[in-house]
Amino acid sequence: MKALVYHGPGEKSWEEVPDPVILKPTDAIVKIDTTTICGTDLHILKGDVPAVTPGRILGHEGVGTITEIGSAVTDLAVGDHVIISCVSACGKCDFCKRGVYSHCRADEGAPGIGWIFGHLIDGTQAEFVRVPFAETSLYRVPEGVADELAVLISDILPTGHEIGVRYGAVSPGDVVAVVGAGPVGLAAMATAGLYGPSRVIAIDTDANRVEQAKRFGATDGVVASDPDWKEQVFALTDGLGVDVAIEAVGIPATWDMSLDVVRPAGHIANVGVHGKPVEFHLEQKWIENITITTGLVNTNTSPMLIKLLAQGKLDVAGFLSHHFALSDIISAYDTFGRAAETKALKVILSA
Ligand SMILES: [Zn+2]
Ligand SMILES: [Zn+2]
Numbered sequence: 085m086k087a088l089v090y091h092g093p094g095e096k097s098w099e100e101v102p103d104p105v106i107l108k109p110t111d112a113i114v115k116i117d118t119t120t121i122c123g124t125d126l127h128i129l130k131g132d133v134p135a136v137t138p139g140r141i142l143g144h145e146g147v148g149t150i151t152e153i154g155s156a157v158t159d160l161a162v163g164d165h166v167i168i169s170c171v172s173a174c175g176k177c178d179f180c181k182r183g184v185y186s187h188c189r190a191d192e193g194a195p196g197i198g199w200i201f202g203h204l205i206d207g208t209q210a211e212f213v214r215v216p217f218a219e220t221s222l223y224r225v226p227e228g229v230a231d232e233l234a235v236l237i238s239d240i241l242p243t244g245h246e247i248g249v250r251y252g253a254v255s256p257g258d259v260v261a262v263v264g265a266g267p268v269g270l271a272a273m274a275t276a277g278l279y280g281p282s283r284v285i286a287i288d289t290d291a292n293r294v295e296q297a298k299r300f301g302a303t304d305g306v307v308a309s310d311p312d313w314k315e316q317v318f319a320l321t322d323g324l325g326v327d328v329a330i331e332a333v334g335i336p337a338t339w340d341m342s343l344d345v346v347r348p349a350g351h352i353a354n355v356g357v358h359g360k361p362v363e364f365h366l367e368q369k370w371i372e373n374i375t376i377t378t379g380l381v382n383t384n385t386s387p388m389l390i391k392l393l394a395q396g397k398l399d400v401a402g403f404l405s406h407h408f409a410l411s412d413i414i415s416a417y418d419t420f421g422r423a424a425e426t427k428a429l430k431v432i433l434s435a
Contacts, residue, residue: 085100085101085102085103085104085210085211085212086098086099086100086101086210086211086411087099087101087141087206087209087210087211088141088142088143088209088210088413088417089101089139089140089141089142090128090129090136090138090139090140090141090142091138091139092131092138093129093130093131094129094130094131095138096129096142096414096417097414098411098413098414101141101210103212104206104210104212104213104214105214106152106153106154106214107214108154108192108216109154109155109156109157110154110156110157110174110216110217110218110219111153111154111157111214111215111216111218112150112152112153112154112157112160112214112215112218112222113150113151113152113153113212113213113214113215114146114148114149114150114151114166114168114212114213114215114222115148115149115150115151115211115212115435116146116147116148116208116209116210116211116212116213116410116435117146117147117148117149117165117231117434117435118146118147118148118231118232118234118235118432118433118434118435119143119145119146119147119208119209119235119410119433120145120146120235120238120430120431120432120433121143121209121413121416121417121420121431121433122143122144122145122170122239122240123266123267123268123357124144124357125142125143125202125209125417126420126421127357128142128202128203129142129417132359133203135194135203135204136202136203136204140202140203140206140207141202141206141207141209141210141213142202142207142209143201143202143207143208143209143210143213144168144170144199144201144202144203144207144208144238144239145168145170145208145235145238145239145240146167146168146208146213146235146238147165147166147167147168147225147231147234147235147238148165148166148168148208148213149163149164149165149166150162150163150164150166150218150222151212153218154218157218157219158219159219160218160219160222164222164224165224165225166222166223166224166225167222167223167224167225167234167235167237167238167386167390168201168208168213168215168221168222168238169185169221169222169223169237169238169383169386170199170201170238170239170381170383171185171186171188171198171199171221171380171381171382171383172185172188172190172192172193172198172199172200172201172215172216172217172221173185173188173198173217173220173221173383174188174189174190174192174217174220175217175219175220176190177189177190179198180220183382183384184382184384185198185382185383185384186198186199186379186380186381186382186383187380190216190217192204192205192216192217193205197380198380198382198383199380200216201213208238209413209433211410211435223237223386223387223390226390226391226393226394227394228394229390229393229394231434232404232407232432232434233393233400233401233404234390234393235430235432236271236393236400236403236430237386237389237390237393239381240267240268240271240403240430241271241274241275241386241389241393241398241400242381242382242383242384242385242386242389243268243271243355243381244268244269244270244271244272244273244274244275244332244355245271245272245275245278245385245389246379246381246382246383246384246385247353247354247355247377247378247379247380247381248262248268248269248271248272248275248276248330248332248353248355249272249275249276249278249279249330249353250385251351251353251377251378251379252328252329252330252351252352252353252377253328253351253375254276254279254281254327254328255279255280255281255327256279256280256281257280257281257282258279258280258281258282258326258327258328259281259282259283259285259320259321259326259327259328260276260281260283260284260285260326260327260328260329260330261285261287261317261326261328261329261330261342261345261346262276262284262285262286262287262297262302262330262332263287263288263308263329263330263331263332263333263338263341263342263345264287264288264331264332264333264338264356265286265287265288265290265293265294265296265297265302265332266288266293266332266333266423266429267403267429267430268332268355269286269288269297269330269332269333269355270297270300270402270403270429271300271400271403272330272332272355273286273297273300273301273302274300274301274398274399274400275301275389275398276301276330277301278392281327281328283303283304283320283321284301284302284303284304285302285303285304285305285306285317285320285326286298286302286304286305286306287305287306287308287313287317287341287345288305288307288308289307289308289309290307290424291307292427294306294307296402299402300399300400300402301399304320306320308341314344314345317345318345321347324347324348325345325346325347325348325350326345326346326347326350327347327350327351328346328350328351328352328353329341329342329343329345329346329350329351329352329353330342330352330353330355331352331353331354331355331356332355332356333356334356334357334358334359335356335358335359335360336358336360336361336362336363338356339354339356339358339362339363340362340363342354343364343369346374348372348373348374349372349373349374350374350375351374351375351376351377352374352375352376352377353377354376354377354378354379355379364376402429403429403430404429404430404432405426405427405428405429405430405431406419406420406426406428406430406431406432407431407432407434408431408432408433408434409433409434409435410433410434410435412433413433416431416433419431
């Protein structure tokens with residue numbers, strides 16, 4: 085088969101590799117019909133994720149058709165059309181039993197981390213992929229849901245929903261600020277509406293992105309490069325700050341911005357993947373009753389999000405910015421890698 089193989093920082097190629105085979109009775113082999121590229125793949129290509137070693141097939145998002153199942157797989161069948169979750173769950177360990185699949189202890193890749201595709205084992209940017217723990221890590225695509233929407237369930241929608249909105253405890257009437265209007269920030273805005281906030285404020289340095297965010301559920305926008313951006317945010321609250329700040333960038337500046345706008349007793353939900361330490365002045369903030377959460381997506385809300393998608397209750401078609409043939413994945417990487425210029429959100433690759 086053909087696959088997108090990582091060959092060390094800055095090096096990748098679409099090349100011939102051996103077909104994946106069933107290694108464990110709980111495995112399935114899935115033929116990829118649709119996949120996409122994540123910001124995390126770009127981090128890997130920069131060399132930021134040393135656990136990814138040369139020779140690894142990248143990708144952790146995809147929709148496909150089961151072509152083979154292991155002997156222990158009884159609830160799925162060859163021919164089933166499925167969403168591949170970016171997090172694999174054995175379903176049996178302590179963390180899986182609590183729905184914290186992100187820290188699955190199963191001995192596949194490395195025990196203690198549920199994100200293994202395109203990281204610790206070969207991923208989904210390929211014609212076929214081996215899926216461990218198939219029964220607890222694959223979800224059937226409901227009738228009538230297009231692949232290009234279903235693939236948003238692999239990672240981006242549960243990430244914005246679980247780590248941004250749910251960990252942020254967004255509640256009816258809340259004013260929510262989402263710092264960063266990239267794909268994951270937009271996924272948080274698109275799912276915040278499920279909990280009845282009174283306002284969702286998109287904050288970004290790019291005025292165009294702030295404007296676009298209104299298509300994803302933002303009610304207001306603030307351009308972070310405006311000198312009075314903070315006053316603008318406070319003016320959209322009762323003057324005391326936002327109830328929930330969702331950090332969806334992952335740099336010290338956006339962490340500071342989240343702290344700047346959150347009110348006492350508010351929540352900061354960090355979704356951004358940070359590469360550098362941030363400051364937190366506990367000597368000032370201890371008195372403010374703030375809740376701070378962090379996390380890697382669990383994908384435990386994927387079944388619920390799939391139901392909403394099937395009912396047309398999640399208006400997320402705006403995420404689909406570009407379409408490519410799977411064999412043209414190198415061009416897709418180029419377009420996605422220049423997102424500021426190309427306005428790429430999700431580039432969809434179809435077999
Ligand atoms: Zn991802
Ligand atoms: Zn587990």
